[in-house]
Amino acid sequence: MSTLVTGGTGFLGRRLVERLLAAGRPVTVLGRTPAPDPEEKGVRFIRASLDDAPAVAAACAGMNTVFHVAAKVGVWGRYDDFFRINVLGTRALLDGCRQHGVARLVYTSTPSVVYNGGDFRGADESLPLTTDCPSPYPLTKAIAEREVLAANSDSLRTVALRPHLIWGVGDPHLVPRVLARARAGRLRIVGDGRNRVDMVHVDNAVDAHLAAESALAGPAAGRAYFVTNDEPVLLWEWINGLLTALGEPPVTKRISVRAAATIGAVAEALWRVLPLKGEPPMTRFIAKELATDHWFDVTAAKRDLNYRPRISMTQGTADLVASLRK
Secondary structure, X not given: OOEEEEOOOOHHHHHHHHHHHHOOOOEEEEEOOOOHHHHHOOOEEEEOOXXXXXXXXXXXXXXXXXXXXXXXXXXXXXXXXXXXXXXXXXXXXXXXXXXOOOOEEEEEOOHXXXXXXXXXXXXXXXXXXXXXXXXXXXXXXXXXXXXXXHOOOOOOEEEEEEEOOEEOOOOOOHHHHHHHHHHXXXXXXXXXXXXXXXXXXXXXXXXXXXXXXXXXXXXXXXXXXXXXXXXXXXXXXXXXXXXXXXXXXXXXXXXXXXXXXXXXXXXXXXXXXXXXXXXXXOOHHHHHHHHOOEEEOOHHHHHHOOOOOOOOHHHHHHHHHHHHHO
């Protein structure tokens, strides 16, 4: 069963590719930067960006399943850049699936597609997709998710997964950024520090993607699902526990949500006008995300996908600490 994985050299995509190879499935990866390890294991690599519509569509030829993991991520940047990759790239992939008779498409979305600036406590998939967000990433991912699910049909079955804060051994994004800011003395507890968040271990996220593919023959087609470890943690308690385990001082300095949002707005203006390279140290979106509750009801994923988190927060954190200590 031939499979295409976009973003197959990234954190989640690479782990998904490894699982597919272990199951004996032929895998093709579409991405911008080749990785020698997967190619040595027999992975076919197509070097292309998601904004190369003809190449993206052609990559779907001969595929039974497409896992669309790739995206332009980040909390800051030009809306047009995010739209070109996240929306136009997804449209090109949908066109390719239709042209070449691909049967299944599993789309990696994000919980931020339902951003509304408030708390999420046990939120489920009935929440509306966002149309008003200070970050282009959730806005463009919401548009792409809507179009992926609208494309569901008898000939092309589609599903969207919303994994929240993917982490684990080998994570190149979430944990390294937290550690770097903490070690530089640039990390502050935003708000009262008691907000609870859901996270998902990368291996659990891979399980969910494979389960969703299998479930496309049933109730999953045309639907979106939150995917988490189903173990909400106190965000700052978890971060400080990780820092302490690594011999680093815990974060104790605080800043109010209002002050963080104000700093974020000023930083955004400076980055927009000057303009400066990289992302601002704070944005209005990040100020909200660091201070609000974000935990979700995964009943639907358990019911329709038979999803069960295999790696617990305790086990995953212990593995992560052991890896980072090396």
